[in-house]
Amino acid sequence: MRGYFVGAGLAIAVAAMATSAMTTQASAQSEIKIGEINSYSLLPAFTEPYRKGWQLAVEEINAAGGINGKKLVVISKDDGGKPADAQTAANELVSSENVAMLTGTFLSNIGLAVSDFANQKKVFFLAAEPLTDAITWSKGNRYTFRLRPSNYMQAAMLVEEAAKLPAKRWATIAPNYEYGQSAVAVFKKLMSEKRPDIQWVDEQWPPQGKIDAGPVVQATAAANPEAILNVTFGADLVKLVREGNTRGLFKGRTVVSFLTGEPEYLDPLKDETPEGWIVTGYPWYSIKTPEHDAFLKAYQAKYNDYPRLGSIVGYQTIKAAAAILAKAGSSDPEKLIAAAEGISMPSPFGEITFRKIDHQSTLGAFTGKTALKDGKGIMVDTAYRKGSDYLPSDAEIEKLRPKD
């Protein structure tokens, strides 16, 4: 008997699937659809604020009359953290939902998978978060644009501060995957250019998400570095900081750290936040510009919560997409590319431009030092660094990027 019920349930599920696949022809006249993909179920700590950010953007855009009079609709899909699933989602968005463009993605390999899909199917893709340099340079293609400052740019921002330090003996701790590897490689290269006198005395490569922090901290300390570069984030960072604090790894050593100033990663550390680390991040509490104030007020009014960096990325991704769609006045991918190349627009961090040469936006990042205030980690001595100041010369990019 039970079998029948489940069988019936299955039949309903299959039937529902068929109907949902068939309801493809939506009213295309009065709305413009954007397809958005992200790792919602795998990385909720980042993607929840991210989703709130883009939902706010959609609301603002439609309140202001939409895109050339058409209502903006964002259809959002989860990729579960798998490149193959992201492509399935991209395919659904393009083939069944007829979206004008694809946006989103967090992990670098997923960003690359969707970018390759976009290149093959000739669809416009605005990558939101993936940091890998490959997406705009070595594996760049004409259909793909990227919003966030890349690995290279963040490394260049940190190197500017790190090179001023007296430290000569450096150790690195980075997650053992593409992001960690390329962050360390770029940092080392730029740093050694500025400071030929420094030595790299140790490197640790814990697996992403599985750091055995005690031995890693001890091994790093044994090399007796004067300064440490950290690229771990999330739960790995928490474990590293806790072990490092207890074992005194950070005492008398300067730490330079990617992304640690982002509220997503800094806030969980609470009163264990190490002080004086040089980090990139998002000090939403100390940015006093009219653009950011407007964003902050709107965000807090809508969600009764403070924004994370993900909120900015989500918000600006959809704002940028809308600006490109409005300028193109069409959803033809060629016209979208033409519109996007060189387009300038306001953002909560000030005006940004999508460069023609490599499709990278000039959105910047904040650098600063970590500090403790009322039992919470914050960034102090913050400075906004424009993305355009931290990119290699055009000639170098010409060499890196394949010709279209």
Add this chain to the structure above:
Amino acid sequence: MAFYVVQFLTGLASAASLFLVASGLSIIFGVTRIVNFAHGAFYMLGAYVAFTLTERFSGAFGFWGGIVVAALVVAAIGVLVEMVLLRRIYHSPELFQLLATFGLTLMVEDLVVLIWGPDDLVGRRAPGFKGAIDFFGQNIPSYDLFLIVLGPVVLGVLWLLFQRTRWGVLVRAATQDRDMVAALGVNQKWLFTSVFALGVFLAALGGALQIPRDAVNHAMDLRVIVEVFVVVVIGGLGSIIGAFVAAVLVSELNAFGILIFPKISIILVFLVMAVVLIVRPWGLFGKPEAPARRTPGLTVNPWRPLTTNERLAAIAVLVVAAALPFVGGNYLLTVGSEIAIFVIFAVSLHFLMSVGGLASFGHAAYFGLGAYGVALLAKMAGLPMIACLLLGPLLGLLGAAVFGFFAVQLSGVYFAMLTLAFAQIVWSIAFQWVSVTGGDNGILGVWPEKWAASPSHFYWLSLGVAALAVVILRIIVFSPFGFALRATRDSPLRSEAVGINGKRIQWTAFVIAGTVAGLAGALFAYLKGSVFPDNMGISLSVDALVMVLLGGVETVSGAVVGAIVYKALNIWLVSQTDLSKLVLGGFVVLIVVAFPKGIVGTLEAFMHRRRKSSSSASSPLLTSRIESAE
């Protein structure tokens, strides 16, 4: 010198955390033979519940009380799970319980985010163990020392429990021979429940004790589960001392390994396991399993080739499937291609599992090798698509030939874990060898040629290959080779006595299965246009297992249905909801309860009964199973 001592102690602390969780898993497996995939989920729940309790009740009493209460609460949840869910399926085919615990794990991952929110949670430090102790200029966290003491204490308590109590004697007896324990009139129901409760308690305690050093988050379970399994297997299943020694071995090798090879952590445990299993096939402290006493001829409905009518029906289904491009859009066709590819993958594993009796936990390796074979041939050698599709799977064949040779020397769970180890080794090569494989950024731009590029053409290609694969594997099942393989599965001793070279037969089956999986991977590479290390990851291996179990292990082609149902549902749910894991997990649990032999298995049994009752002449013995765990 002081540094090496401290590094050793640090390794011991890691070992203690690992041992707590591993001991619980080892006990549960030893007695109930359940591959408890949900063990990581209980570990994570322990941490979450302990976080809530220790945040609410401060002070030393609040903290330590919170830890213990959290472990007890989660143990109670474990008891509930055992009584409501697992008790119903102890009679199901081997490994079927894995499916139930897998479903639970999926659900818990989404539930903790719903309950505790998406952020990483950092709990309190343990009162009295906040600082570090100076050891010749090196700092040792006092909490590490606490863990170092706790590990052996728990080991001692468990030892006393097992050696000095009647309950312990029963547990040991059941670990050795549970049929005999049942025959002697021991109430197995409560024995199993209590063992499960103890195991879950240890897992949750292990999780709760991580609060002062870790961040509580929704990915903790997967982080720990595989590693713990490996530790249990290295130590020898059911051996608590073995689990302890293995935990120390793995942790110390890691602590000192990273001094020489900083990138070793990612693969170390699997390397150790592969070496240990090749040298000692039952783990360090395990004993060879007694030959199975079951008589499979009575538990399985006899297999037979399809009748003419059934063949016609199958062809009709194929024709209907082939007509999809005339009604469905591009998206539906691409999903259809993906499902067809997973049918190929699932039937290849099914062939190994049901016909060969060899459950592989690392079948994705050969799928991935096929995919990488295609990608490398297409990108580096620039071969045309047809050549790639024919040659790419050969990489899967090669991998299966090498690894299969070692793997078939073992049996049961040891076989499964060795295949897992090999799969992880292959995965880490794809992951680390950036100059050739592109690392985790993968190989892009492997798109099909014009003739196969349109979704409908690719769909027909995939469907055709899938149909061919199913037919060929069925022909093999009913060939003399297939009979020899089944004979080896059912009774190694008797088949050897009639002159069958069991190991060679199994090895051949392994290579066949690996090659077919490679074929699926080759098609998959073209479907997605790119290849990533994910394509040979653990989660894909688990997916394949789930598909086979869902369809029914004791059937000839149940995996076809299992693959279609699971893949279609998965794609649909991921597209419809962010809580796809919760719904999918719930669905898997529901199916487990409703179809205790898998979908096709249960339907077959149902038909069989109907046929029997209409003829009503046969003996009841043939249709009732021999129960071992009443």
